[in-house]
Amino acid sequence: MMAGMRLRIRHGTVYRYASPTKGVIQTLHLTPRNHASQYVAYWRLDVSENAKLYMHEDAFGNITHNFTAEGAFTELGVHVDGEVETHDTDGLVSGTIERFPPSLYLRETPLTHPDAAILAFAQEVMSAAGGDGGLKLLHAMLGRVNGDIVFDTDPTHTTTTAVEAFALKRGVCQDLTHIFISAVRSLGVPARYVGGYFHRMDGIIDQDAGHAWAEAYVPDLGWVAFDAANGISATDAHVRVAVGLDYLGVTPIRGTRYGGGSETMDVKVRVDQAKRQMQN
Amino acid sequence: MTIAFDEMKEPDGRPRPAYAELSAWLGGVAPDVLAYRRQEAELLFRRIGITFSVYGETEAEERLIPFDVIPRILSAAEWDLVHRGLEQRVKAINLYLKDIYTGREILKAGIIPDDMVFQNPVFRPEMNGQKVPHDIYVHIAGIDIVRVDAESFYVLEDNARTPSGVSYMLENREIMLRLFPELFSRHRVAPVENYPDELLATLKSVAPDTTSADPNVVLLTPGVFNSAYYEHSFLADKLGVELVEGRDLFIKDEVVYMRTTEGPKRVDVIYRRIDDDFLDPLTFRPDSALGVPGLMSAYQAGNVTLANAVGTGISDDKAIYSYMPQIVKFYLDQEPILKNVPTWCCRESDHLSYVSDHLSELVVKEVHGSGGYGMLIGPAASSAQIAEFRAKIKTHPKNFIAQPTLALSTCPTCVDSGIAPRHVDLRPFVLTGRDRVRIVPGGLTRVALKAGSLVVNSSQGGGTKDTWVLDR
C-alpha cells in the first residue's frame, strides 16, 4: 500500500482598503483537480462579498474562477477550505489533465528567461551529472538549486525574475522554482511551475503563503515533481493546485480594484492532517 | 541583377494599356503644372492634417510621409488575380489559426515543426482551446504584395495583428479627387471610400451570438501618445463608433461595458489597436495600464468579439511565412494564387550554411523585426555589414530568415529631376466577416523614393501613392 495522507487545507486572503472600494475583479487559481496520486475529497471556495463565481478551465487545464464584486466595501476575503487525499509516488505525476504536449513547456517567459549566468550554471550541473539529460540531471539540479540559493523571504517579491534571484543567490520557493525551470529548460528539458500547498514535516501548520515547486518531463517516465525549496521530489505532503509556465500562470489571485485608496493583504494558510484518517 | 518590371511601360517603351491615358497625360502636362499640384497636395495634407499633426510632435512627423501625386494603376484583370489570391490566403490563415489553437492537425501532420509554434513568443498558449466567435481570427488583414513581372505577384509579408495604414489609403484618394478631377474623368477608378462602411459591416457581422440585434462596436486605442493615434481617431470618426481607452471599459459578470453618461453600456465588438500583451493585466502583462482587467474572461465566456483575435501573430510571423504555401494547400487543397518569396530559415542548418555563403545576394530579416529595421540587403551592403550579419545569424540562427532580393516593380514617380521610376509595393486590406470577405479595390501603395532603394517603409524614406483599380 502506498503511503498517503488526508490533508485539510484552509487558505484565507483578506484585503483591506483605506477607503471604500467601488469594485473588484479577480481571477482565482485556487481549486485543485484530481490526478492519480491526489483526490480532492471536498473543496469550498468563498468570497465575502456578493458575487457570482464563474468557473472555467484555463488553457493549461487548471480550474479558474472569475468574479466581479461591486462596492462599496472596505474589506474583501477570499477563503478556501478543503480536504485532499494524497499518495507518495516518488514525485511521479500521472493522470493529470494535459492540454499541451510536453514540448510547449520549453517556452521562455520573462520570469524564467535565463541569462549567461544561469546558462553557465545549467551547463555546469549538466557536466557534473555526466551529461545525462534525464533523472540524474534533474536530481543534480534539485540539489544544486537547493544548496546554492539561500531561502530568504526578504530580498525578492512576486515579480522577481529567475535572473534577479539567481544573482542574489537568495529567494523563496517561487524564486527557487523559477531558477530550476529556467536552468533545465535551457538544457532542453520541458519544465513547468506548480502552485499548491505543502504539509510541513516539522509540525508547523500555520504558514503565510502557499507553496511552489516544479515539474520536469522525463521521456518514458512522464512528469516528475521537484521541490527545490525543500530539496526533495514531491511527496504525499504536496497538494497540486495549478500548473503553468511560471508564477503568473498559477497566481492564486490576480485582480484589480477600482478606487479604495491604499490596500493591505493578509494571507493565512493552514495545512494539517485531517482528523478523519483514510480508511484503506 | 534583373531589370525591374516597369508597371507603366512595355520593354519597348510603349505604355501598357492600363497606363495609356495617364502616360499621355503625363506627356502633355507642363512640368510646372505638376510641380504646382504637388505643392497643392502638400498644402491640402497639411490643412487636413492640421487635425492630425496637432496630436504631438512625433505625429506631425508621421503625417508628413511624402505623398506622390502620380497614381499607381492596376487593370481590372490584374486586380481580379490579386483579389482572388488575397481571399484565398486570408481564408487559409483563419483556418490555420483555428487549427493551431484547437486540434493542431498541421503539427500532427508534420508540416510545421512543433517548436516553431510552441516556442514562438507570438503563439499565445492562453488561446488554446478558446472558442472565438464564428471561428474568425483575422478580421482585418493587411497583406504586403510586390510585383516582379506581368503575371507574378508575391506576398512579402502578412500583417494579421493590428495592421495600420488604411487612413492613408482613404486620404490619398480624397486628395487626388480634389487635385486631378480631369484624370478621374478619363478613367473609371473603383472607389475606396466605402471602406469604413465595409469595416463596420464586417465588425457587426462577427458580434457574439449572445448580443442584441444592433451590436455595439468600439475602437480600443492605447491613447493619444500612440504613434497611430490619429488613424484610430480618424477611423472611429468615419465608422461612427466610440474611440475608447482601456479605462473607459470594465467587466462585470463576464460582460464588457463602457462607462457612459447614461450608465454602463454593453460592448459587443472591440476593434482593438492594442497589442495582445497589453490587453488584460489579469492574463497578460500584469503591469499593463492600457488594457481592461478581466477582458479575457469575457472573451473566454464568448460575450465579446475581439478583432483581431488574440494570438494571430502566429500566422504572420516571419518564420511561419515560409510555410504559407503548404498552409494554403493543407486547409484548402488549392494551389496558392499569390506566390511566396522563397525563404531560407536559418534555424535549419543546411539553410544557414547556404545563407551564410550567399549573403551578398540575399535579404536577411530578423524574425521578430518590423518596419525595415534589423535587415540586411545583401547587394547594397558593405563587406563589413555582411561580416557583421554573418556573425549575427550564426549566434542566433533562429532569429533570422533570408530571401532572394526581388526586383520590385517600378512606377513613375515625381522626383527632383522630373519623373522617374521608383520601386513600389502594395498593402491591400482584407476584411473577413461572418458572411463574406470584403476587399476594397486597391490598397496603400508605398514607394521607395530613393533611386534604386527597395525599402518602402515610411520610417526609412518611403512615401505613398494613390492606388487605382480600373473598372473593366
Add this chain to the structure above:
Amino acid sequence: MLSRTADSLYWIARHVERAEYLARILDGTMRLTNLPLAYVGTSNEWKSAIATAGNTKLFEDNYPEANEETVIHFLALSTENPSSIRNCFETARANARAVRTALTAEMWETINTAWIELQRFSNDPGTREEITRFLRWVQETSLRFDGSAYRTMLRNDSYWFTRLGLYLERADNTARILDVKYHLLLPRLEPVGGSLDYFQWAAILRSVSALTAYHWVYRESVKPWLVADLLILNDQMPRSLANCYENLVRYLDEIAGMYGRQGPAQRQARAIYNRLEASRMEEIFQHGLHEFINEFIADNSSLGAAISQQYLM
C-alpha cells in the same frame, strides 16, 4: 456618450472659465494698486487677490511675500500652481486633445492656438504693458472659446456638459470674490470711508464685468448691499449666483430629458436654485452674509461631485 468624453468637455470649459476669472482678478488688482494710497487704504491687495483665487497655502509655501511680481507670476505663469492661467490652458488643451472629435473645429483651434501662443510667454511676467496685453488676450481667448461653443456645437449632451462646467466654475468664482470681500459689502448704519470703499466695490464689479451693468440695473451710485444683490440674486446678471444656477438647472434638465432619467445632480441643483430664488438680501444680511457664502461654496462643490458621480465616472 463616453463618460470620459463628457468629463473632458466639462473640464475644458471649467479651465477656460477659470483662466478668464484669474485674468480679471489680476486686472482688477492692478487697477486698484495703481491708485494713490489715500483712495484704497493700506490693505495688501495682492494678498487678497491670492485669497480670491483660493490658493493661499500653496502661494505662501513658495513665495516670501505677496506683491505684484510674485502674485502675477503665481496666478498667471507658474508651472507649479496647478490652477495658474498657464496650467488652465495646458489642462484644457490636454483634455481637448483626448476628445478631439467631440469638439468642433472652431473650439479646437481656439484652445490649440491659445496653447501654442502660451508657449511664447516665458516665465518672466514682463512689463506692465505686456502683462495687461496678456491678460486681455486670456479674456479674449475665453470669449472666443465660449462663442465658438455657442455658435458651432450641436445642442446635445456634448454641449450641455460644457455648459455645466462653465456655470459651475463661474458660480464658484463669483462666490469666492464675495467670500474674500464680503466685509466690504456689509450694510452700515453710517456711511464710512466713502471714496475709499468705492474703488474696492468698483474692483469687485469689474472682476465680474458688471460695473456698467450695475448702473443699468440700479441707476444709482455704487452701494455695497446693491453690489451683493447684483452678484448673488440678480438673475439678469450673467455672473450672479442666481443666473449660474438658473443655467445649471436648465442644462441638467436637458440632460435628464435626453437620457430619460434624473438623479441627485438634478435634485441638488434645483434645491440650491430654489433657495437663491426664495432669498431676499435683507434676510441674507440678517443671517450673515459670510455664512451664506460659505454654505453656497460648499453646496456648489457638492453639486460638482454629484455631477461627476452621476455622469463623468
